[in-house]
Amino acid sequence: MTTITTRTVTYPADALTMTGHLALPTGADRRPAVLVGPEGTGLSDVERRRADALAELGYVALAFDLHGGRYLGDPEEMLARCMPLLAAPDRMRGIGHAGLDVLRAEPRADPDRIAAVGYGTGGAIALELGRDGVNLRAIGTVNALTTGRPGEAARIRCPVWAGVGSEDPIMPPAQRDAFTAEMQAAGVDWRLAVYGGALHAFHHPPVGHTTRPGVGYHPQHAQRAWRDIVALLAECLPLTE
Secondary structure, eight states: OOOEEEEEEEEEETTEEEEEEEEEESSSSOEEEEEEEOOTTOOOHHHHHHHHHHHHHTOEEEEOOSSTTOOOOSHHHHHHHHHHHHTOHHHHHHHHHHHHHHHHHSTTEEEEEEEEEEETHHHHHHHHHHHTTOOOSOEEEESOOOOOSTTGGGGOOSOEEEEEETTOSSSOHHHHHHHHHHHHHTTOOEEEEEETTOOBTTTSOOOSSOOOTTBOOOHHHHHHHHHHHHHHHHHHSOSOO
């Protein structure tokens, strides 16, 4: 572990002014970097802490914004914003590229050694960056078994790891099958981890507002999913090459 510094970064995307969270390990050398995408509710302290944890490991990490600095705790408001976004790959890619541009412009980040990790909508955006042919070292997603436009998964140039709860009603077995079929047909190096008994957003600690049915925290699987993501980064984005 290492000491870190953090700062807020603002940048334009999706006709909004986004507010991201950048976490830097100590030192002045260039480091591998990780783009961190939040759940559909938006950037919160959960993702900020994950970016900080990655910086403590030695990565430069940027937790990007979805909603122009807002956190959408009302499920209906969140759905009204996220459902059209999830149906618009080019908008998702625009949000992802905007965050990626900020990360690449950071002098401490090695622009040739970047991975994308995302949860829910943030994970869907990470996958769309891959489908857009972005040079990433790895893509890791939780609760984001989204499929893309036909044939575009063949542009993914890195391993893809995906995690999902076995009891997630938003990502049911049929969605898992469609996602894995897309990855397999495209020749992607993919892995799927199914966490037994877990619901949607099982990785996210309890929140102080109403959530959608089928959402629930599973502390053991949350820790396991985090370890799996760290292992993915250690394999595909080692701190030293």
